[in-house]
Amino acid sequence: MLDIRDLLVNYGTIRAVRGIGFNLAKGELVSLLGANGAGKSTTLKCIAGALKASGGSITLDGTNITSASPEQVVRAGLATVPETRDVFPDLTVSENLMLGAYIHRRDRAGNRDNLERVHNLFPRLAEREGQAAGTLSGGEQQMLVIARALMSRPSVLLLDEPSLGLAPAIVERIFEMIETLKRTGLTILLVEQNVNQTLAVADRAYIMRLGKIVASGTANEIRSTTDLSAHYLGG
Numbered sequence: 001m002l003d004i005r006d007l008l009v010n011y012g013t014i015r016a017v018r019g020i021g022f023n024l025a026k027g028e029l030v031s032l033l034g035a036n037g038a039g040k041s042t043t044l045k046c047i048a049g050a051l052k053a054s055g056g057s058i059t060l061d062g063t064n065i066t067s068a069s070p071e072q073v074v075r076a077g078l079a080t081v082p083e084t085r086d087v088f089p090d091l092t093v094s095e096n097l098m099l100g101a102y103i104h105r106r107d108r109a110g111n112r113d114n115l116e117r118v119h120n121l122f123p124r125l126a127e128r129e130g131q132a133a134g135t136l137s138g139g140e141q142q143m144l145v146i147a148r149a150l151m152s153r154p155s156v157l158l159l160d161e162p163s164l165g166l167a168p169a170i171v172e173r174i175f176e177m178i179e180t181l182k183r184t185g186l187t188i189l190l191v192e193q194n195v196n197q198t199l200a201v202a203d204r205a206y207i208m209r210l211g212k213i214v215a216s217g218t219a220n221e222i223r224s225t226t227d228l229s230a231h232y233l234g235g
């Protein structure tokens with residue numbers, strides 16, 4: 001479904017991503033793990049079209065999207081939830097959601113159906129549809145940005161650290177929701193620092209360190225064979 005080969009991403013002279021490759025089959029939940037600065041967010045931004053690759057290829061369901069713009073990537077069926085969790089604070093929950101449906105703006109009936117589906121997945125957002133997004137709690141804002149991404153009707157969803165800075169009970173709910181999304185057939189790439197919870201929901205994982213992939217395998221293999229603390233603490 002998503003195939004990354006020999007990807008290189010530079011910021012000027014800084015080589016943030018140094019020739020990585022990984023893939024996701026349809027319906028898989030794959031995690032990208034690694035310490036701060038490993039290059040995970042850079043990888044996601046490049047797949048999303050927000051950063052230019054200096055080399056390599058990104059293929060989505062057979063279509064080469066390596067040089068695609070962010071809008072073209074969304075139109076190709078890939079939505080990204082960045083770690084910045086930015087909602088439009090003065091717009092209501094509903095207005096924020098409809099902005100996610102921008103590429104389908106002429107398909108009103110389709111958007112209505114999809115909004116109902118998203119409300120069923122996130123009943124809390126349905127209850128708060130008229131509330132200004134800036135007044136939602138941190139966990140609710142995280143749900144809103146995920147729900148907004150779903151309004152583009154993606155086949156692949158990239159999530160950058162959705163649990164960042166949230167209380168443990170909310171983190172639990174976010175992970176439950178990710179599992180629910182997987183059950184709907186969505187293909188998901190999850191970047192996380194929360195290793196144990198991530199490996200509990202992921203099918204497979206890749207571990208990045210200093211711009212390279214240093215380990216990969218099923219969640220069980222990663223748990224049993226990789227010295228996670230060494231990769232996480234940079235040892």
Ligand code: ATP
Nearest residue numbers: 011014015016034035036037038039040041042043
């Ligand atoms: P984190 O979990 O802290 O977000 P990460 O694995 O996502 O870490 P990146 O944010 O992708 O890592 O950063 C990879 C490397 O690229 C780091 O060395 C970082 O300092 C560098 N980097 C990131 N953004 C920029 C930028 N805009 N300009 C220059 N260097 C950058």
